[in-house]
Amino acid sequence: MAELTPYFGILLRGALVSLRLAGLSLLFASVIGVSIGMVATSRFPLARAFATLYVEAIRSVPLLVQLFFVYYALPLLANLSPSPYQAATLSLSVYGGAYMVEAVRSGIVSVGKDQWMAARALGIRYPDTMLYIVAPQALRVTIPAAVGIFIDMLKGASVTSIIGYVELMQTAVNIRNTIYALSPLVAAGVLYFVLCFSFSKMGAGIERLLRYESR
Amino acid sequence: MVIVSGAEVALALGATSVVVSLAFGLLGWLLKASRLRPFRWLGNAYVETMRNTPTLLYLYLIYFGLTQFKVVFSPFASAVLALGVQGGAYMAEIMRGAFHAVSEEQRQAARALALRPWKSLIYVELPQMLRVAFPALGNQVVSLVLGTSLASVIAVPELTYQAQIIGENTYRYFSVFAVLAIFYLLIVQAINTLWRAIERLWFGRWRATV
Numbered sequence: 021m022a023e024l025t026p027y028f029g030i031l032l033r034g035a036l037v038s039l040r041l042a043g044l045s046l047l048f049a050s051v052i053g054v055s056i057g058m059v060a061t062s063r064f065p066l067a068r069a070f071a072t073l074y075v076e077a078i079r080s081v082p083l084l085v086q087l088f089f090v091y092y093a094l095p096l097l098a099n100l101s102p103s104p105y106q107a108a109t110l111s112l113s114v115y116g117g118a119y120m121v122e123a124v125r126s127g128i129v130s131v132g133k134d135q136w137m138a139a140r141a142l143g144i145r146y147p148d149t150m151l152y153i154v155a156p157q158a159l160r161v162t163i164p165a166a167v168g169i170f171i172d173m174l175k176g177a178s179v180t181s182i183i184g185y186v187e188l189m190q191t192a193v194n195i196r197n198t199i200y201a202l203s204p205l206v207a208a209g210v211l212y213f214v215l216c217f218s219f220s221k222m223g224a225g226i227e228r229l230l231r232y233e234s235r
Numbered sequence: 236m237v238i239v240s241g242a243e244v245a246l247a248l249g250a251t252s253v254v255v256s257l258a259f260g261l262l263g264w265l266l267k268a269s270r271l272r273p274f275r276w277l278g279n280a281y282v283e284t285m286r287n288t289p290t291l292l293y294l295y296l297i298y299f300g301l302t303q304f305k306v307v308f309s310p311f312a313s314a315v316l317a318l319g320v321q322g323g324a325y326m327a328e329i330m331r332g333a334f335h336a337v338s339e340e341q342r343q344a345a346r347a348l349a350l351r352p353w354k355s356l357i358y359v360e361l362p363q364m365l366r367v368a369f370p371a372l373g374n375q376v377v378s379l380v381l382g383t384s385l386a387s388v389i390a391v392p393e394l395t396y397q398a399q400i401i402g403e404n405t406y407r408y409f410s411v412f413a414v415l416a417i418f419y420l421l422i423v424q425a426i427n428t429l430w431r432a433i434e435r436l437w438f439g440r441w442r443a444t445v
Contacts, residue, residue, distance in 0.1 A: 080377075080423035081416045082384035085395060089416065092408040171287070178289035182388055189291055202300040209288050209296070216287035 024203045027195045031204070034191030035211045041108055041187060042174040048113035049173070050166070053120025058150070060125045071121060078118035083179050087111045091183045108180035116173045123165035127158030160230040167223030171216045178212075188212065241397030242418055248314055248393055249380035255319025256379065260326020267331060278327070285324030290382055293317035298389045314386035322379050329375060333368035334360065366438045373430035377423050384419070394418055 060071035078086070091107040094100070102110065131154045139149040181190035192208035266278030298313040308316065337360050345355035387396035398415040402408045 076424075077420065080381075080420045082381040082395070082419060084384045084387070085398075085412065085416055085419060088395075088399070088408075089412045092402065093412045096409050175287075175289040178291045179385070181291070189289065189295075193295060196295075196299065200303070202296070202303055205292065205296050205300055209292050212288045212292065213284060217283060220287065 023199050023201055024195075024207060027199075027204065028207075030191055030195065031188070031207055031211065034186070034188035034208070035215065037191075038174060038177045038187040038189075039215065041105075041112065041180065041185075042170065042177045045109055045112035045116055045173055045177075046166075046170050048109070049116030049120045049169070052113065052117030053124045053166075056117070056121045057124025057128065060121055061128045071125075075118045075121050078115055083111065083115050083176050084182060086115055087180060087183050104180065104183050104185035107183060108177070108185045112173055112176060112180070115176065116169055119169045119172070120166065123162045123169060124158070126165070127160070127162035128154060130161045131157045160232075163230065164223055164227040167219060167226065171219050171223075174216060174219070175212065237397050237401060238394065238414065238418065241392060241394040242422070244311075244391065245380070245383045245393040245395075246422070248311065248318070248383045248386060248391065249376070251315045252318035252322060252379045252383070253376055255315055256322030256326050256375070259319055259323020260330055263323055263327030264330040264334070267327060268334070282324040282327050285321045286328075288321075290317060290321050290385055291388070293321055294385060294389055310386070310389045310391045313389055314383070314391050318379055318382050318386075322375060322382070325375050325378075326372075329368050329371045330364070332371070333364035336367040337363045369430075369434050369438065373427065373434075376430070377426055380422060380426065381419065 056071050056074060059067045060075075062068060087107060090111045091102065091104065094102065094107075135153055135157070136149060139153050144153070177187055178189035181187060181193065184190075186194070188208050188211060192204040195204035196202075263278055263281050266274045267282065269275050269278065294314060294317045297308060297317050298310065301308065341359055341363065342355060345359045350359065383391075383393055384395040386393055387399060390396060394415060398411050402411040405411065
């Protein structure tokens, strides 16, 4: 463990880099989730089919393969060459977005049809019904799910090390290659655990807070 | 075709990991359900640790890390162990959830019929647990199969690894990775379809109960 002391700072920085990547991707994923989630619950079959196609396709292909696609294949197709950071953010956002669509969709579905009918009876239009009546109730389901998705994205961020983005996992591997010891990997594991475990405890707390005691 | 042999390796890796993760899952569940506090603590520690750390960590720890203790696994064995140990935590949670979903009356009825606890587990609880847990098990199988792509980093010659090699040789990354994605898509959709068919076949006529 002693050999690791000079590297504590770098490891912590790696953890922050992972957090930033997962956080930024969560932001984009939320935008995707909300917009496509609304498409997924719309009354147009073709639009719903498109949303299902997106969700199924992303969830049936490993994140690593999606990363490779963005990093190696996209530059050949379109004339742009993303940096590892850009490729990582893009893939992780699109990947997390698919799961967010499901979280948003199940949130909207959890709000009963009677709410929609009551709003319609009051002459409230779709955007206002969605924003003021359905969304606040849907969030009770969506937010706890979103915390789980964020944790998956934080863990998934480790995969971006494979295309050469230096986040926590790659930092640990680099240190290991310098000092030839197991300890950097273990330390990275502890950092991942502390981060993910606190977020999941936080998620459980939010879930308790949002739960109805009685209806 | 190299990529087809990669698919075979990926499927073999996935299937082996499913079996190993079921074993770890059983162990984790039994520990968590134990009457002894230290065992329960150990079970919880195992499940929480695995669920809050990335798979890649275990691949590196087992493949690179253990060499310093003179323990050397082949890439395939390392990948099976890494995926199995981590998948086991999710399996343990699935088993725990399914056990609780089987109602207490079933256990009491089995006791009233003088079935010993282990007989009640095998003949009364496990069949019902399987039915409750079946969809979740399917999801876990899919996520293990998707996880096999990570084994490419320790040079297991599975789908992703083969595709990378082909890509490097031909420089036709777009078509190679598109084909790769389609392979995974087909495999996962095949598993999903198969799983739903088995579910209908085994549990369809009971669907009204529970």
